[in-house]
Amino acid sequence: MSTIPTATISRLVTYLRILTTLENHGVKNTSSEQLAEEAQVSAFQVRKDLAYFGRFGTRGAGYTVPTLRRELRRILGLNRPWNVAIIGMGRLGQAIADYPHFEQYDFSLKACFDINPKVIGQTISSNHVYGMDALPQIVKEKGIDIGFLTVPQASAQDAADALVAAGIKGILNFAPVVINVPREVHVEPVDFLAGLKRVSFYIINPGLKEELA
Amino acid sequence: MSTIPTATISRLVTYLRILTTLENHGVKNTSSEQLAEEAQVSAFQVRKDLAYFGRFGTRGAGYTVPTLRRELRRILGLNRPWNVAIIGMGRLGQAIADYPHFEQYDFSLKACFDINPKVIGQTISSNHVYGMDALPQIVKEKGIDIGFLTVPQASAQDAADALVAAGIKGILNFAPVVINVPREVHVEPVDFLAGLKRVSFYIINPGLKEELA
DNA sequence: ATCTATTTGTGAAATTTGCCACAATAAAAC
DNA sequence: GTTTTATTGTGGCAAATTTCACAAATAGAT
Structure with a gap:
């Protein structure tokens, strides 16, 4: 093993x-x-x-x-509940907060965060939006394990640093950038623009997919 | 090479x-x-x-x-324009249609499709929504190269078959299922639920990330 | 013009990953 | 109870991928 x-x-x-x-x-x-x-x-x-x-x-x-x-x-560790938070309540963050299938997978959305004063304090899909300064306390209080990073590319590393400092254990990184975290925090990239560019490559290089059925 | x-x-x-x-x-x-x-x-x-x-x-x-x-x-083939279509105008499809950064990357959203008669004919983010029966003709007319598959899991294979039959060359598959296509069509999965489950695994198995810095 | 400091490009070794053949073993048939 | 059939689990081999060491080449300094 x-x-x-x-x-x-x-x-x-x-x-x-x-x-x-x-x-x-x-x-x-x-x-x-x-x-x-x-x-x-x-x-x-x-x-x-x-x-x-x-x-x-x-x-x-x-x-x-x-x-x-x-x-x-x-x-896979899916026989237990996981508490998640969304960081960055732009278009993508809001769409994910609306996603109806979390509970069915034992993932529970516990909090939303943003840096924009106009958004902080609002309620999005029945979730209160906190400021980033509340992160350490809320992560601890609500036992949040995993963060969805849905901030713009330019803020991604700062937000990741804040998540790590708050004691989060895993990050689902939607920002199109490689973020730097300590080894004990696991990051999974979810980058559809990167996928799109790979499609582009394989369309113009059809020969590079292995031969024969 | x-x-x-x-x-x-x-x-x-x-x-x-x-x-x-x-x-x-x-x-x-x-x-x-x-x-x-x-x-x-x-x-x-x-x-x-x-x-x-x-x-x-x-x-x-x-x-x-x-x-x-x-x-x-x-x-990577990014020095030319690519024409894309969205198949499935649910929450996710709509969010992607709203995504503002396509043009900047030389990807151009040319058409939207859905199977739901209530949605067909509507305009979403200034894109007309076509029925699936219009797929072959529109793909040909507008020179669509790549399809974004944003339908529910249960319809994903059927929609993929329709895309292939219409002559599409690449698919960005947002549905959480492995779709079966001919070898000459390239599929890139974009599955954030799968990513989330991998995070779960790596959180409960911290030892499995390589040792030493 | 020569020398020195860099940094690329690449063949070869080491490692990782996937592939396969087959022994082990359980269920079903007789 | 024995034989047949089916399908897993696994050790060894092959292929793919990454790591590495170093030769090649260029810019800049003297």
């Missing part, structure tokens, strides 16, 4: 989603083959990814959907 | 953003060292990434900011 590829973690998230869909459709059993097809990876890959964490199947019979789903939720 | 790692393409996008910021600040010259620091990778990595595409620096002196920026824009 020395070192687990980050790609494995991404795939586990995909497997979990597939299992949830299967369970919602009343499917009881599955196989590495089926998971592989849905996730568009090889069945070897599925089994290897799972093997990093233990043995979850029965040889000859495959996997039990609810069991494997429960195990994956445990592995 | 046989095969280029996908991670290299992601990093090129990052280098380009850094160069743009430097140029906006009037900086004329830079080095692999400086780019590496900003992108949080090694200087070796920067030079190796660039070497896949040619030689852009001067030994002993580093890189000229505007030159390298222009080259990266060319490599």
Whole structure:
């Protein structure tokens, strides 16, 4: 269990989603083959990814959907509630605050923050907007674990510093910039402009996607 | 130049953003060292990434900011206009239609589509909303290259099939599901829920991030 | 014109990641 | 109870990716 590829973690998230869909459709059993097809990876890959964490199947019979789903939720830390806050209540921050599916995933939006005096004190989607100076206290009081960084590029590093100082453990970074944080804080970039530029590259370089089906 | 790692393409996008910021600040010259620091990778990595595409620096002196920026824009295909469409005018699709920075990046929003008869025919952020049956014709007429897939998970595969049939070349997939498309169409996932779940994993497994500074 | 200080570009080594074959084992069939 | 069939779990191998060391080359100083 020395070192687990980050790609494995991404795939586990995909497997979990597939299992949830299967369970919602009343499917009881599955196989590495089926998971592989849905996730568009090889069945070897599925089994290897799972093997990093233990043995979850029965040889000859495959996997039990609810069991494997429960195990994956445990592995990913999704069997507990997470408290999140949004930093930056511009267009994007507001859209995320409106997002209706948080609770279903055991993520609970606990607070919103902004730097603009005109926005501070307002209520957005039934959430009070605090100033950045309130961050340390609110993070502590409400037990906030994860921050959504939705500020403009130019303010992203400052806001990240404030989150770190307030004791946050993870950041979902929507700003199109690489932010610098201590090693114990995990940052996941969510950058659709970067994705768009990668699409551009692969359209003009069609040959660079691996050959053969 | 046989095969280029996908991670290299992601990093090129990052280098380009850094160069743009430097140029906006009037900086004329830079080095692999400086780019590496900003992108949080090694200087070796920067030079190796660039070497896949040619030689852009001067030994002993580093890189000229505007030159390298222009080259990266060319490599990524960003020196030409791209026409995009949004498929699915729910909350997310509307938020993206409102996004003000497209033109600045030479991406031009040309059309919006939805399946809901109540939405079809409306105008959202000065864009007419078409029905999905109009997709093939509008894609052809307006020369749309890239589709933003912002439909619910359950409709994502059908919408992707329609985009492919209409002759689109790339898809930015915001739906939390792996979609299946022919090899010549490139898909980039943009899935913040998946990112959020990865954050969850890394918070409960702090040891799994590489040791030492 | 020569020397020195830099910094790039790149082949090779080291590491990481993915792929595959097959042994292990459980369920089902007979 | 034995055989057959199916499918997992895993050790070893191959491929891809990153790291590194250093030669090549340029600008600037003397």
